[in-house]
Amino acid sequence: MKITSAEFVISNSDPKKCPNEPLPEYAFIGRSNVGKSSLINMLTNNKNLAKTSGRPGKTQLINHFKINHNWFLVDLPGYGYAKVSKSVKATFQKFITEYFEKRENLTCAFVLVDIRHEAQKIDLEFINYLGTIEVPFCIIFTKADKIGRVKAQEAVAAYRKTLLANNWEEMPQHFITSSEDKTGKDEVLNFIGQVNDD
Numbered sequence: 644m645k646i647t648s649a650e651f652v653i654s655n656s657d658p659k660k661c662p663n664e665p666l667p668e669y670a671f672i673g674r675s676n677v678g679k680s681s682l683i684n685m686l687t688n689n690k691n692l693a694k695t696s697g698r699p700g701k702t703q704l705i706n707h708f709k710i711n712h713n714w715f716l717v718d719l720p721g722y723g724y725a726k727v728s729k730s731v732k733a734t735f736q737k738f739i740t741e742y743f744e745k746r747e748n749l750t751c752a753f754v755l756v757d758i759r760h761e762a763q764k765i766d767l768e769f770i771n772y773l774g775t776i777e778v779p780f781c782i783i784f785t786k787a788d789k790i791g792r793v794k795a796q797e798a799v800a801a802y803r804k805t806l807l808a809n810n811w812e813e814m815p816q817h818f819i820t821s822s823e824d825k826t827g828k829d830e831v832l833n834f835i836g837q838v839n840d841d
């Protein structure tokens with residue numbers, strides 16, 4: 644699938660104010676700084692669409708981007724950023740939870756994890772939470788340019804082992820990506836294209 648148009652639609656902290664068109668949407672979630680906004684820019688071939696930063700905590704709102712006039716990519720704030728205040732954390736948590744639990748046209752969540760790190764408790768908790776609320780999700784390993792291919796495969800195998808040990812029956816659909824060298828771009832876009840066609 645090719646992206647021919649990508650437009651910013653709205654940012655907000657109130658899931659009720661998200662666009663009300665019943666179009667499929669795909670949300671990017673994961674720890675702060677894992678590369679959610681960068682991945683959206685990589686997929687859409689637009690370096691300036693979603694705001695990125697070397698410092699964690701950049702994305703603070705729910706951001707809708709309309710793609711090819713008929714589906715949405717959604718950039719979300721990261722979780723697990725220690726330096727935001729407790730009240731900010733609680734606010735994020737509230738609207739993110741509300742978004743995942745109430746957003747009817749949420750088609751699939753992409754849970755991003757840094758391929759260099761072993762499975763983190765907070766990510767496993769979030770994955771289990773998505774399982775509990777029955778939101779379909781994929782795992783996206785990010786920053787694959789930082790390690791070699793063999794190491795990347797080893798990281799995925801280790802992740803799989805951890806998930807199986809955490810009561811998952813199988814490794815969910817997953818993608819190895821890099822926003823630097825565009826690894827995984829076609830795979831992620833083809834997946835979205837297939838789901839949209841179903």
Ligand code: GTP
Nearest residue numbers: 676677678679680681695696697700701702721822
């Ligand atoms: P928050 O909005 O703070 O939650 O962060 P985020 O998950 O949106 O991360 P963002 O896309 O802003 O990227 C964080 C940092 O990681 C930036 O310095 C990016 O340049 C860098 N980065 C993101 N993806 C990649 C990648 O695939 N490879 C490399 N080498 N760096 C990356």
Ligand code: MG
Nearest residue numbers: 679680701702
């Ligand atoms: Mg971001």
